[in-house]
Amino acid sequence: MALAIISVLSLGARSLFLDEPCQSPCTTAGDHTLIFDEAYYVNAARVLAGIRPPAGAHYSDAPLGTDPNAEHPAGVKLVMAAAIELFGDGPFAWRIGSLIMGSIAILGMYALVTSAGGDPWEGVLASGLMASDNLLLVMSRIGTLDIWVCAAMVWGVALYLRGRPVAAGIVLAVGTCFKEVAPYALFALALLELGRLLVAHRDRAAPEEWRAGPALQRFSATTFTTAGVFVGLLAIMDQIATPYADSQAKLITGGPFAEIAHIISYAKGLTSPHGPVGIESYPWDWLVDLKPILYLRINPSLPGHGLYAIHPVVAFYGMMSPPIMLLALPALFFAAYRIWWGRRPAGERSFADPQLAILGLAWFLGTWLPFALQSLVDQRTSYIYYMVIVMPGIYVAVTYLVALGWRRRIRWLTRLTLVWGFGVLVAVVLMYPFVALF
Numbered sequence: 548m549a550l551a552i553i554s555v556l557s558l559g560a561r562s563l564f565l566d567e568p569c570q571s572p573c574t575t576a577g578d579h580t581l582i583f584d585e586a587y588y589v590n591a592a593r594v595l596a597g598i599r600p601p602a603g604a605h606y607s608d609a610p611l612g613t614d615p616n617a618e619h620p621a622g623v624k625l626v627m628a629a630a631i632e633l634f635g636d637g638p639f640a641w642r643i644g645s646l647i648m649g650s651i652a653i654l655g656m657y658a659l660v661t662s663a664g665g666d667p668w669e670g671v672l673a674s675g676l677m678a679s680d681n682l683l684l685v686m687s688r689i690g691t692l693d694i695w696v697c698a699a700m701v702w703g704v705a706l707y708l709r710g711r712p713v714a715a716g717i718v719l720a721v722g723t724c725f726k727e728v729a730p731y732a733l734f735a736l737a738l739l740e741l742g743r744l745l746v747a748h749r750d751r752a753a754p755e756e757w758r759a760g761p762a763l764q765r766f767s768a769t770t771f772t773t774a775g776v777f778v779g780l781l782a783i784m785d786q787i788a789t790p791y792a793d794s795q796a797k798l799i800t801g802g803p804f805a806e807i808a809h810i811i812s813y814a815k816g817l818t819s820p821h822g823p824v825g826i827e828s829y830p831w832d833w834l835v836d837l838k839p840i841l842y843l844r845i846n847p848s849l850p851g852h853g854l855y856a857i858h859p860v861v862a863f864y865g866m867m868s869p870p871i872m873l874l875a876l877p878a879l880f881f882a883a884y885r886i887w888w889g890r891r892p893a894g895e896r897s898f899a900d901p902q903l904a905i906l907g908l909a910w911f912l913g914t915w916l917p918f919a920l921q922s923l924v925d926q927r928t929s930y931i932y933y934m935v936i937v938m939p940g941i942y943v944a945v946t947y948l949v950a951l952g953w954r955r956r957i958r959w960l961t962r963l964t965l966v967w968g969f970g971v972l973v974a975v976v977l978m979y980p981f982v983a984l985f
Contacts, residue, residue, distance in 0.1 A: 549671045550657055557678035558650050561688040564981055565646070566638040568845050568861050576636040577601055582863055583842035585690045589641045591616035592627035592690075595788050598636055609791055610798075617790035617799055617806065618813040620781060622724035623692050625788065641690035648698045649687025653678050655701035656942060662708035663906045665946070673946040677939070679971050680868045681978040685842065686935050688980075689863070693935040695725040700732040701939055703769075704910070707736055710756075712765045716772025723777045724784065727810055728914075728936055733770055735913025735940070740766055742886055742905035778803050817928040826930060830919040833934045834876060839866035840931055863980045865932045870970040871945060878944035882908040903947045910940025 570578040581589055590600040590607070594615050600607045609615035614624060623644065630640035656677045657670035665673075677683050687694040699722025707715035722729030740762040747753035755761070781803035790799040790806050799809050819827050828838040842863035882904040914937045921927035949967075952960050976982060 549668075550654070550674055553671065553675050553678050554650060554653055557653055557684075558646070560975075560979070561646055561649055561684060564859070565642055565688065567859055567981070568843070579638050580843065580845070581641075582689045583691070583840075583865075585641060587616055588624060588627065588692065589690050592624045592631055592641070593636060595621070595624055595628035596631045596636070598631065606793055608796075609793055612788060613791035613798065614784075614788045615791045615793040617792055617809055619692060619726055619810070620724045620806075621784045621788055621790065622721070622780075623695050623726070625784060627690060642688060645687050645690055645694050648695045649683065652683070652687065652694060652698035652701055655698055655705060656939065658705040659701050659708070659906075659939065660903070660943060660946060662705045663902045663943075665903050665950075669903070669946050669950050672950060673942045676871055676942040676945060676971070679975045680871055680938060680942075681974065682865060682867045682932065682935060683938065684975070684978075685863055685865065685980060686932065689842075692726040693932060696722045696729050697936050697939070698722075699725060700729055700914075700936055703729075703732055704736065704906075707765070707769055708906075710765075712768040713772050716769040717776050719769070719773045720776035720780060723773065724780050727814075728917075728933075730773060731914045731917055731936060733766075733773065733913075734917065735910045736766060736769065738909035738913050739905055742909055743902070745886065746901045746905070778807075781806060814927075815925070818926045819928045820926045823928075827928050828931050829922055830915060830929055830933075833867075833915075833931050833937075834872070836867055836869060836872055836931075838931060839864050841865075859981065861980050864978060865930070866978070867931075867934060867938065868971060868974045868978070870967060870974050871941065874945045874948060874967070875941045878941070878948040879908055879911055881948050882944045903943060907940050907942075907944030907947055910943060911937060912940075914940060 566579065568580045570580065573579070587605050590605045591614060593600050594606050594609050594611055594613060597611045599611065606615040614621040616624060626644050627641060630643060634640040634643070653674050656674040657667075660670040660673045661667060683694070683697075699718055703715045703718040703722060706712075706718060719729050719732055722732075743753070743757040744759060744762065747757040756765075785803060785806060790809065791797070792799055792809060799806055823829065823838070826838075826840045832838050842865055843861060844863070845859070845861045885904040886901060886908065915934075918927070918929050918933055918937075922929055949964055953964055
């Protein structure tokens, strides 16, 4: 019941004003304001649907029926194009997919935690944290790619934990068709297996499937399934819509491997050798919300260029919930402590406690470290919204810390937890895009 309430409230909050903001009198698709990177993905979907974007907009000169946003696989854009053909070129078609995937991701957090051995209330808490996080709320109500891949990664890992490695690989392959960062979940799974091996080495009563042999079989099955299914799906999508390199004004032919080469080449070119100069930020800045992004701000008293006569007042921020991030680093360090030095209480049969700690830390390191290493080695340009796929690990780690503290039934700790929970709820209201505090 609690999970259902969270899901319904979250869906309602994300659905509210889904077609806003809009240029008065708001009668055509062109009157609706695109939010942040919707300027790329919505226009790419329009081209796929055979609709010419407005003059001067991204991809306005691209050949119709192609995917001019070929730096990312076409999965989300094809779904968005189908929605445009079904519902018309408008905000409902652009954003309904993200809305649905946001709900799927929230339900996936419950499945992820309970699959790792957490009890139902821990699953509800993790789902509640995701639903309450401003970054996830905003990204799951606008037409971009990140919530799609996040949902696929959450469910892929949940299936892996449930002993279904091939199904996990298929889901992660589909996620890679949404955005190419989905395989970061494989890094998380590799670290998860290493953590299990550490516990199994220390405690001979650990489950047999935590040993090296079964772990290698599981991980290999998921990895090869992900790679094989992704290449196959990419080939199918290329037959539906040929990828088009807009910056080079040329079609990408040669099959899925040519497209993969283009994606890698494009990513290599996204560098900031002199450090962040705009909305970019370093991955280590994300851990303290150091540089949030203002995706869109509408204030009639202070209109920006091209934002006249647009309503209502809004402020879309790319920023994680501060109360959640307040516990992020303590929770991750505590998880590491429990994995390395923790001991299972005598007589305790469940290994859920170490597995939740392993999952939270492994997910965080497996998804955050690739961004950090790319920034250090290649000066890769990065943005705080990349944290969308990292946050599930933080939700799990914070859930583990809060639930463990709550079970201790220490009065002052219980009161502190309640105050923190109230802060999470207050942050949802204050950071809601249509409660703009200027």
